[in-house]
Amino acid sequence: MENTPPVRQPAPLPQGARGRVLVVDDDPTVAEVVVGYLHRAGYTVEQAGDGPAALARFAAHRPDLVVLDLMLPAMDGFEVCRRMREHGPVPVIMLTARGDEEDRVLGLETGADDYVTKPFSPRELVLRVDSVLRRARATVPADGAGPLSGGGLILDPAARQASRDGRGLALTLREFDLLAFLLRHPGKAFGREELMREVWGWDFGDLSTVTVHIRRLRGKVETDPARPRLIRTVWGVGYRLDLDEEGPDVRADAGRAATEDPRGGTDPQGPGARPGRMGAGPAGTGADRAGTDAGPATVRVVPPAEDRSR
DSSP states (O other): OOOOOOOOOOOOOOTTOOOEEEEEOSOHHHHHHHHHHHHHTTOEEEEESSHHHHHHHHHHSOOSEEEEESSOSSSOHHHHHHHHHTTSOOOEEEEESOOOHHHHHHHHHHTOSEEEESSOOHHHHHHHHHHHHHHHHOOOOGGGOSOEEETTEEEETTTTEEEETTEEOOOOHHHHHHHHHHHHSTTOEEOHHHHIIIIIOOSSOBTHHHHHHHHHHHHHHOSSTTSOSSEEEETTTEEEEOSOTTSOOSSOGGGTGGGBOTTSSBOTTOTTOOOSBSSSSOOSSGGGTTTOOOSGGGOOOOOGGGOOOO
16 A cells, blocks of 8 residues: 655745645546636645545645545545545545435544535535635634643643543544533533534534544543443433543433434434434525535535526
8 A cells, every 4th residue: 555655844825825725536527617616716726636646736735625526546535535634634525426324424434524415516615615724723712722631631722732641632623623622611511503503613514423523532532432431422412521430321321222323323312313404594694604514415506607696
C-alpha cells in the first residue's frame, strides 16, 4: 500500500481568497461545475480526478477543506479521507451518487463533516462549504478558552489537543467540538436536536449524524465503549457526560437492546422513536440555510444552466 507523501505547509493564498478547497471527483463535468462555483465564491481551488492524485495535491498544498467524491478509481473516498486525516484534522464534505444509508453513515464514521448526494445544486454545495469552514474556524468563546478537564479527560481548545489519562486522542473536528461542549456542561442531558444546534450549528438535519459521532467518540474516550461510563445514554432524552464514572447506569442494559439504532449506536429516544431530520423546513437565511443537513434528501436536481436563486 502506497504511503501519502509528506504534507507541506500551506502556500500563501492570493489576496482576498476565502480559503483553499481541494475538489476530488473523477467526473470532469461535475468537477468543472463545482470548481467554477467555488472560484466565483472567492475560493482558491485545486482539482484531482482520482485518489492518488488527490493525495499528491493534498501533500503539495494542504487545503482548508476537501470536497471528496466517494466513488473514485484506484482508491475510494473513504481511504483517501483516512490517509488525509493521518496528517491532522481537515474538514471534508463527501460527494457521492450513492445515497444508501450505510454509505452515508460510513462516510460520517470516517470523519466527514457533511455528506451530499448527487445530483445537487452547486450553489447549495458552496453554501455548505461556507458553513463547514465557518464552523471549523470558529473561535472559542472567552469564557471557555481555557483547558477543560474531568473524568481523566483534558482538552485544550486553543491547541485543539485532547487526551485521556495522559494518552493523546485523535479526534476529528466535530468529535473535538462535541466533547468540548459536553465537558463544558457535565451532568446535563442533551437531546440530539439540541446537540446538532449547539455543536454543528444546524437548525435541522439528519439526527443520525449525532448518533454516529457519539458512538465514534465513545470508541475513543471510553474504557469499554460497549458499556460507556462517561458519555451516558439518557433514555427518552439523549446523552449526558457523567464525570462520576462509578455512578449507576442511567438505565439497565437490558433495555438498550430494544432500541438499538441500526445506523450506529442506540437511539436515546426509546422504542417507537422516528429517526430522521430535525424540523420541518429550513431555518435562517443565506449561508446559514445551506449546510444544515448532512442527509441526501435535501439536495435537488439543478443542472448548472438552470440553477436559480431560491
